[in-house]
Amino acid sequence: MARRATPEVNAGSMADIAFLLLIFFLVTTTIEKDKGIARQLPPKEPPTDEQVKIKEKNLFIVNVNRSDQLLVEEKLMELKDLRQAAIAFLDNGGAASGTAEYCNYCKGKRNPESSDNPDKAVISVQNDRLTSYKMYIAVQNELVAAYNFLRDRESQRLYGWKFTEKTKDLDEGKIKGEAAKEALQEKLESIQKLFPQKLSEAEPKKSGQ
Amino acid sequence: MSKFKKKKSNELPAVNTASLPDIVFMLLFFFMVVTVLRDDNLLVQNKLPKADQVEKLKKDRSVYIYAGKPSSRYVDKYGSEPKIQIGDKYTDISNIKFALTEARQKLLPELQDKVMVALKVDEKTNTGMVTDIKQELRDLNMLKIIYITTPGNEITQ
Numbered sequence: 001m002a003r004r005a006t007p008e009v010n011a012g013s014m015a016d017i018a019f020l021l022l023i024f025f026l027v028t029t030t031i032e033k034d035k036g037i038a039r040q041l042p043p044k045e046p047p048t049d050e051q052v053k054i055k056e057k058n059l060f061i062v063n064v065n066r067s068d069q070l071l072v073e074e075k076l077m078e079l080k081d082l083r084q085a086a087i088a089f090l091d092n093g094g095a096a097s098g099t100a101e102y103c104n105y106c107k108g109k110r111n112p113e114s115s116d117n118p119d120k121a122v123i124s125v126q127n128d129r130l131t132s133y134k135m136y137i138a139v140q141n142e143l144v145a146a147y148n149f150l151r152d153r154e155s156q157r158l159y160g161w162k163f164t165e166k167t168k169d170l171d172e173g174k175i176k177g178e179a180a181k182e183a184l185q186e187k188l189e190s191i192q193k194l195f196p197q198k199l200s201e202a203e204p205k206k207s208g209q
Numbered sequence: 210m211s212k213f214k215k216k217k218s219n220e221l222p223a224v225n226t227a228s229l230p231d232i233v234f235m236l237l238f239f240f241m242v243v244t245v246l247r248d249d250n251l252l253v254q255n256k257l258p259k260a261d262q263v264e265k266l267k268k269d270r271s272v273y274i275y276a277g278k279p280s281s282r283y284v285d286k287y288g289s290e291p292k293i294q295i296g297d298k299y300t301d302i303s304n305i306k307f308a309l310t311e312a313r314q315k316l317l318p319e320l321q322d323k324v325m326v327a328l329k330v331d332e333k334t335n336t337g338m339v340t341d342i343k344q345e346l347r348d349l350n351m352l353k354i355i356y357i358t359t360p361g362n363e364i365t366q
Contacts, residue, residue, distance in 0.1 A: 011230070018233040025240035034327060035263040036357040044347045080364045129337030136336045137258040137356055138363040144262040171265050203340070 037140055057113055058120045060089045064139060066130035079138055086146035089114055090121050090195065105154060105194060118150070118195045126202045143199060150195045155187075163191050252294050253277035258332040259361030266327055266355055270320040272312045274305075276338055277331025291334050293342065302338075305345045313351075325353045 062082070063071035070077045072085055092114040093106025103117035115121035123143055127136060151163040166184060175181050254277045275294040279287045293300050295308040313324055326346055330339055346354060 015226070015230045015233055018230055018237055022233055022237045022240065025237065025244055029240055029244045034266040034268070034357050035360070036266060036327070036355040037260055037262065038264045038325075038353070038355045041343060041347050041352040041354060043350065043352060127336045127340075129335060129340070131336040132332065133330050133334045133336055133339060134258040134332035134363070136339070137260055137332075137358060140356070141260040141262050141358075141363070148262055167264075 037137065037144060054122055055116075055120075057094070058115050058122060060086065060115070060121065060123045061126065062123065062139060062143070063126045064128065064131045064135055066128040068132055068135040070139070079135075079142065082139065082142045083146050083149070086123060086143055087149055089123075090118050090146060091150055092121075093117055105157075107153075122198045122200055124200045124202060140199075144197075147195055147197050151191050154194050155191045158191070159187060163188065250297055251275065252280060252283060252297075252299060253292060254280055254331050254333075255329055256332055257329060257357055257359045259363055260356075260358035261360060261362050263358060263360070264355070266357065267325065270316060270323050271325045271327045271355075272309060272316070272351075273327050273329060274309075274342060275329045276342070277334055291331070291338055293338070302341050302345070305342065306349055309346075309349060309351065323353075324351055325355055326351050327355050327357050329357045 061071075061073060065071065070079060070082065072082065077085065088108060091106050091108035093103035093108050093110050093116075094112045094114050095101035095103060095116040096112075101116050101120070106117065108114075125139060125143070148164050155161060155163040155166070167188060169175055170181065170184060170188070175184055253275050255275060256277075273295070276291060278284075278289050278291050279299075287299065293302065293305065295305070295312060300308045309326075313321055316324060328339065328342065343354070346352070
């Protein structure tokens with residue numbers, strides 16, 4: 001038998017095979033984008049006798065019970081009203097004008113019975129151990145929203161942009177150049193200083209206590 | 210001179226598809242590279258709570274902790290009490306420290322100090338369990354945590 005030239009492999013179906021694989025990967029791909037509420041836990045320290053004194057009026061107590069009901073400043077409250085209540089408390093600026101604690105950017109009611117200034121104002125969340133995680137996150141979300149609202153307002157007034165938007169831009173790498181980044185970081189920190197996030201979390205009580 | 214005259218055809222020439230496989234392969238490689246197959250096999254129910262005031266998670270420096278009731282196919286074996294999962298297996302609350310240290314060692318060495326703990330907790334879990342986890346994290350000095358949520362809002366739904 002004479003040697004015959006090997007016939008060429010038909011590559012016509014190559015595209016089909018590639019398409020099949022492509023569709024498989026298209027379907028299985030999940031570009032995961034995990035987002036959430038970030039928190040810094042307090043470091044473990046040896047117990048001290050020194051008690052930090054916080055005036056009653058500078059403390060905003062949010063209590064969540066085992067059946068997911070809210071008690072804010074000893075009054076029953078719906079979750080949807082929590083944000084406004086927190087904003088009113090943080091933005092109150094109750095210290096008298098002329099004193100060192102006077103808050104010149106607060107737009108609240110200046111009720112002397114409520115917080116002196118945003119730097120002094122502390123929000124304390126107390127949970128029951130049986131509170132659902134869903135409610136816990138919802139409360140945290142509303143409180144962070146209150147801080148973000150006030151920070152947005154101040155950054156709009158001082159620099160003409162929104163705090164949350166610029167923070168997002170910085171996270172996503174939309175700000176180019178080291179100098180620009182640093183300048184923005186500085187401005188963001190100055191806003192944070194106006195409304196420092198002071199969220200305290202008490203150890204949850206066991207149900208029934 | 211009719212020798213050089215081209216034969217005139219009235220039909221439209223077919224579009225050349227010879228480069229189609231190349232294009233498709235290019236797309237294919239892109240998706241193959243981008244695809245991350247889930248590295249953790251979920252053993253617990255994981256319906257995350259909703260929130261909209263969120264930050265992005267830096268994946269390269271994070272350790273995941275899952276918590277919730279065992280998935281329906283494991284209920285027979287492990288019961289329906291909420292459990293904690295780290296990596297591919299259930300972990301007891303007393304064993305968290307060991308499991309987390311192990312998980313941390315898998316990260317890049319230069320990022321191990323900046324580790325962030327991502328808590329993926331089912332919305333029906335009790336806060337008590339989350340508090341226990343947080344206490345353990347404080348003992349370990351892993352203080353940066355992030356509660357992973359899904360976009361949305363509890364109030365407007």
